[in-house]
Amino acid sequence: MEKQIVNIGPRLKQRRKEMHIKQIDMAKQLGVSQAFLSNVEAGRINCSLPLLTDICCILNVTPDYLILGHMRGNKASSDLIDELKMCNTEELEAIKRIVDAFVIKKTGMYA
Numbered sequence: 001m002e003k004q005i006v007n008i009g010p011r012l013k014q015r016r017k018e019m020h021i022k023q024i025d026m027a028k029q030l031g032v033s034q035a036f037l038s039n040v041e042a043g044r045i046n047c048s049l050p051l052l053t054d055i056c057c058i059l060n061v062t063p064d065y066l067i068l069g070h071m072r073g074n075k076a077s078s079d080l081i082d083e084l085k086m087c088n089t090e091e092l093e094a095i096k097r098i099v100d101a102f103v104i105k106k107t108g109m110y111a
Contacts, residue, residue: 008052008066009043015059015066016041030054 016026027037030051039045047055056063087095 007043007069008046009041011066011069012055012059013041015061019059021058026055026058029058 016023023037023041024034027034030037032051036045040047052063052066056066059066084092084095
């Protein structure tokens with residue numbers, strides 16, 4: 001579990017950069033020092049749950065994205081989910097590869 005906590009920092013930093021938010025600006029929004037945020041991004045220290053929640057709001061991600069590296073929140077329409085249930089294993093694997101390609105393109109990270 002400790003490995004996941006260390007990975008919060010790099011994912012936080014990557015997402016912040018994707019959104020073109022300067023570290024100093026984000027630190028100000030969060031009410032923390034730039035040094036503190038830098039240490040979180042480097043994986044040297046952890047942040048509190050309330051701070052993690054604020055970070056997620058600023059970065060427009062769910063906590064599971066920062067903690068686990070992927071989002072489990074369901075923003076897909078129920079129609080899409082119902083249609084996916086009609087697919088066989090081979091079709092689902094092909095769809096997964098397509099979705100993974102979009103995620104990699106958008107985030108630069110493997111899904």
